[in-house]
Amino acid sequence: MKDPLWPTEVSERLREYLSGTFTGVQFQTAPLAVYDVVTLDVSWTDGPALHEVDLVALQIVLRLHLDTWGTSNEAGSRIDRISKRRTMSPVAEEMLLKVLAADLGTGPGEQDLERFYTLPPVLAASRYRAEKGTIPEFLDLLFEATSFRGSGVGDGDIGGPDTLLCRCALCA
Ligand SMILES: [Zn+2]
Structure with a gap:
């Protein structure tokens, strides 16, 4: 003991x-x-x-x-x-916003933070049930679903959303 x-x-x-x-x-x-x-x-x-x-x-x-x-x-x-x-670090935020922009088909910086968009494919598997949301809402959801391993953020070695999303036993 x-x-x-x-x-x-x-x-x-x-x-x-x-x-x-x-x-x-x-x-x-x-x-x-x-x-x-x-x-x-x-x-x-x-x-x-x-x-x-x-x-x-x-x-x-x-x-x-x-x-x-x-x-x-x-x-x-x-x-x-x-x-x-x-x-969320500014670097991670920028990266996730780019992922969202690509997924929503808007250019970076063209996003209207108050507009409602259709749920982007990257979040289709999330527990989020609404069909529409704003960019800040999507950003929070994406961050929640993302697992950054080590100091990979900003190293440029993180690919598309497929490699971002958490792959733990609960999420896989
Ligand atoms: Zn997980």
Whole structure:
């Protein structure tokens, strides 16, 4: 039986684990305790999709819980919530806008941000059910469905939407 870990230590382990799993992506993790509720704050730019981080984070937090389960001070390693913030870099935004422009058949810069467009083919498989939407809506959806591996963003080695969309066990 191991000694319980404190939230700061869990937070650091999670950061290391995420960095090892999604190499090249910078993760920030911070524990936040409000009364009895401990939240682990995880943030990163581009990189993997939210649900991919969820899967990895749940795995490690569960493992740490099990490791210390039944010890006299199991409260130490208890994490109640994980909150995630994923930011889109300007480079990624530009890239995704180009993908959308190609898919919608509009030139870059010709897009009317308030106009409603028909759902582009790249988003046909998404959980989005509406038939029409605005460019900002599509951009968010596309970002959500996109998994940027490593520092590939902006390297010019990312092809069309086929290679952008997440291919994890949940999405494939
Ligand atoms: Zn996925």
